[in-house]
Amino acid sequence: MESSNQPRLSDYADQDVNPVFLQQLQDMGIPEEEAKQALLRTMNVSADEAINYYFNKLKNEEEDEDLMYKMVFVVNIDLAMGVGKVAAQVGHAAVALYQTLQENNGWREMARKWDHSGAKKIVLRGTDVAHLLELQAHAMSLCLPTYLVQDAGLTQVASGSYTVLAIMGEDNMVNIVTGRLKLL
Incomplete structure (x- = not known):
């Protein structure tokens, strides 16, 4: 991994x-x-x-169980990855962010609510590594959990390349960070 x-x-x-x-x-x-x-x-x-x-x-x-949560994946399109590579990198991001949520007591409840509200997942376009880092910093400033995948370099991209940023949270909070991005 x-x-x-x-x-x-x-x-x-x-x-x-x-x-x-x-x-x-x-x-x-x-x-x-x-x-x-x-x-x-x-x-x-x-x-x-x-x-x-x-x-x-x-x-x-905490009282509002009707809140919708989502996990968003922002793909670094500057790397021109193939469809299979993108799918694998999004998979890495999903698993790693979910593991991060399970390791934090406060975020574990967010994962439960996300699952309860349909486990919504959205894949979006990010322009380059600087864009992903900017989005991650903004998400973290809003207390949203993130995970940034760094590729091992075994196939299509150079070792250490940042491929996908995963962000989790309440719909409207995540939209503050990624609401203007286009679907992949």
Whole structure:
């Protein structure tokens, strides 16, 4: 199986949270982890934005079983991979992201909800490696789990090539990152 030495979400979460806004949310009785998540999901615009998000969205998220989740695969079309190679790389991305979800208690529940809502999977076009890295950074800033496949170089592409980015999450959150991309 091919692998990626990508950083985990926890490597970025603390540095992206505005400490002043975080303290304001905690002063209102919002637990630290949920306050961080609300700030990250609102891009640290303000404590008010995060508070509104927390009370209108995050707080009710666990109660709302009707939310739709999806797994999106962004293929690096700059590599001009054949159909079979693309299929194999998307398979690697799906398995690796699912394994990542199972290793994280918070994300394990997301995987369950995704499965319960139909296990939706979408394959999209990414322009090149820079585009995939940009999309991954944006997804991670929104606390969405990702996995970036790095090819072993045994067939059509050079060793170390980034072939497919997988992203998982609630439909509208994933759409913030990939909503403008075209289907493959």
